[in-house]
Amino acid sequence: MASGVAELIASIDAVADPEAAAILTRFFQVKPGGYGEGDRMIGVKLSTIRALIKPYVRAGWPLPELERALASPIHEHRLAILALLAERAIRAAKPRTADPDESRALYELYLRNTRFVNNWDLVDCSAAPVVGGYLEHRPRDVLRTLVASPDRWERRIALVATHWFIRRGESADIYDLAARVLTDREDLIHKAAGWMLREAGKRVDADELLGFLDANAARMPRTMLRYSIEHLPADVRARYLAARRGC
Structure with a gap:
């Protein structure tokens, strides 16, 4: 994992909260037979993750590095990567910062990795800008x-x-x-x-x-x-x- 992505992941791990993880584990049904079965929570809320990714939205990290990080077994790692992809997709769709190549690359990365977009919060923070944003005029x-x-x-x-x-x-x-x-x-x-x-x-x-x-x-x-x-x-x-x- 590249140093920048590793730095982001480390910052998420640094604020992990075992008590919050126990609550999130129940909330997202990470239990046998639950829709989140097999996932691993470390206890970091989306609001915290959004604040942590903010300095990196324009970092321009290569997408293969983000794709590798998206395969993490930790839920909050995947949430951070998807939130970051979503922010990049929004930027790529704006008229003043439009980047059709970036938009397409984000969309293709997303669709070949839907197995890691495997809970409702992961979908909800990313599907509209990454998938909808690319398909708007297609x-x-x-x-x-x-x-x-x-x-x-x-x-x-x-x-x-x-x-x-x-x-x-x-x-x-x-x-x-x-x-x-x-x-x-x-x-x-x-x-x-x-x-x-x-x-x-x-x-x-x-x-x-x-x-x-x-x-x-x-x-x-x-x-x-x-x-x-x-x-x-x-x-x-x-x-x-x-x-x-x-x-």
Whole structure:
């Protein structure tokens, strides 16, 4: 590992907290049968990690070095590398600092390493800028491939990636993808889909969300429905919940 990356990893290890690790281990279900089974927590919060990576965002470390670090068995190491990749992706997408080659390289690195993006916090801090940012002006067929994956984290990556589009006024992709996971058995997928639907209704077009709910509320997973209607008026929420109960 290169000295700069090693320095970052060492700074994370230096603030490890065993008591916090025990809490995070439970929170992220790092237990036999849990969705985070087999992971290792050392007890460093994302807010702390964001502060630690800040001096390195413009360091320009070679991507192969970051890719090697992403294979760490320590959750917080992977979280730091993904947060750093996300910051670089945001910078590569800005008009004043645009770097299409960097954007593509980050995207390709990410997709060949999804096995290390294996918990919801890892997905949520990185999928929108790295995947969504690259695909903003490109075909998005890969999202349909990811959302059909047997891997829950790849399905969540597809859904969360649409946040990039939603924040820029585009909502077609999330409605298409959400329809494809109506029968998904994973609560973490229901949460991600509902979250993105809520954001689409809030940021793009409330009537479009209502149209989707009119067509699908009765068969939506309960968690997805509750997340998606969270910002709607109380009477509207009640109507959709009643439709769900009456199915």
